[in-house]
Amino acid sequence: MNICLIGATGYLGSHILKELNNRNIYPIVLTRRWDYSFSSNINTKEVYKVDFTKKHSLLNKLDGVDIVISTLGITRQKDNLTYMDVDYQANLNILNEAKNSGVKKFIYVSALNANKFKDLKICEAKEKFVDELKKSGLEYLIIRPNGFYSDMKDFLDMARSGRIYLFGKGDKKLNPIDGKDLANFCLDSIDLKNKELEVGGPELFTHTQLANLSFEVLDKKPKITYLPDFIRRITLKVLPYFVSSKTYGPIEFFLTMMGVDMIASKTGENKLRDFYEKLVRLIY
Template sequence: MKKKRFLVAGATGYLGQYIVKELKKQDYFVRVLIREEKQKELFSNVDEFFIAEVTKPETLNNIANNIDYIFSSIGITRQRDGLTYMDVDYQGNKNLLNEAIKSNVTKFEYISAIDGDKFKNLKIFEAKEKFVEELKNSSLKYSIIRPNGFFSDMKDFLDMAKSGKIYLFSHGQYKLNPIHGEDLARFCVKKLISNDNEEEQIGGPDILTQNEIAKLALKAWNKEIKIIHLPDFIRVLIIKLLRIFTSSKVYGPIEFFLTLLAKDNIASTYGDKRLEDFFLEEVRKTKN
């Protein structure tokens, strides 16, 4: 039986690295898109590398040749090269989709974020969800995954807790269920190789309030529980000031984070990794 062949774009990111590990664990052929030769060092078990930039379509020529499935978590994170969300999250992924269509790829999976389709007014989602529509209207089968926050995003709580106190906006009772990258990768691969078009919001096994996450972070550092609740107008003011005085690449992720802090973000539960264990492990690594 022919081994399924995958292309992973966004492989150097938090989720992308877990995706590569999960695919190799299941003994699939994996081609990884990287921007620079030195990024090969991030991987120990990859079948092929393809060096290109998604914003330069001429560099992507034939990237999807002999590929069955494409996974993409391509998006602006900390790049400093003057590109916009539309350049990367939309057009970059569209360039990749064009190659997928040209090579008759079976299915294309794209990672947005929870409630992305409901918050297209946010800069970070405007581009992501524009690509989602492009993908859904293409000739390919698709999988669109909107994860809740990653465990890695929750390290902001842990960083604050180290000082002995955590600041939250409003009452801290809004709920979320963040997910570990390893659990999410397993879910993404399962959905990618299914025969159906998929569109799902997914989170981890534990639904927690912001107050409960703060307590877990403080306990991980062995600190007394000290949570300070700030008036919500401060959060709104920060978003407005950032929009006025910074570029979209600076305020985009913060606007997204602060907007989602002011509501429940509960997705379908999945996986077995617990945030409490993650916090304890992160503190242990810091102390060693």
């Protein structure tokens, strides 16, 4: 079984690459950037540097590949690229090359609830690609993970600054997931056909509980300010008039998800506290 991994230098992609190696699988990797410091502890069958936004850059790169796993996407717009350029069009370029090369299955990592918030720029792009994938004729697997542990660093950063600001009552719930646990979930599900899977981590938190955990790990007295939720809603409406679309995209997604429960099926064994404590040791 020949696997091609797209997005191997990103947070999730790097975890998937390590877990593939742990299973004695050495994938072909397509990436925009690669350096020896990153590749020193992993093994690949082949590495190709490509520009996913240009179709010709992908030509023949997927020959002999059975399964494509794509974690390709941008969380913050950069290099003058938009969500439509990367999350949609770049993935579509890969999908079209996969079809031309005889790839059997395409595994795509979207986001939890992205299909319910298509009015958000990042979700619109991701789900537009999901629609293309479903009608492509290839076997597909769509993974919809909850927020990553790395995203929860924002709570720790606020706690370190001395105060955490939450919206409403701070009672919205989520179960974020560790990169290693998500990587294993993706690979454990690899034989499933034409499925959409929602997945989160093993622990369910309210926003207030996340805030208290952040202060506790830092050994600081909790200082939490609860802002009326209408501030979040108003900010979503007026901010586009004051910031660029590149700046607004990530804020739009963050503020929207702060106003809803983000709960998915529980999996994994890695605890958020352990992730926080490691961050404190290494960074703070």
